Amino acid sequence: MKINNLGSMGVNPYKRNLEKSADAATKSQxxxxxxxxxxxxxxxxxxxxxxxxxxxxxxxxKTSLESGNYTIDPKAIAKGLVNFYKN
Structure with missing residues (x-):
């Protein structure tokens, strides 16, 4: 008995898969x-x-820092932190 590849001639599933992935790549670009x-x-x-x-x-x-007159109020900073974390 001789079996011929009927209907599968010229069909390469790997090539078809590559074509699909190439089409998907061009669409995504x-x-x-x-x-x-x-x-x-x-x-x-x-x-x-x-x-x-x-x-x-x-x-x-900046000018007060350069002249040395800039003072930091630790109570105001602490109050701001407390208000920030409470709200």
């Missing part, structure tokens, strides 16, 4: 991450009043 910033966030970034006030405060602290 097409996806891109996007970041969108809301108009409210843009408005917050553009407010100069807050940044100017913050810069003035930082500059005042």
């Amino acid at each position: 097409k996806k891109e991450d996007k970041v969108e910033i809301s108009s409210k966030a843009i408005g917050l970034q553009q407010t100069n009043e807050v940044t100017k006030a913050r810069q003035e405060k930082v500059q005042a602290i």
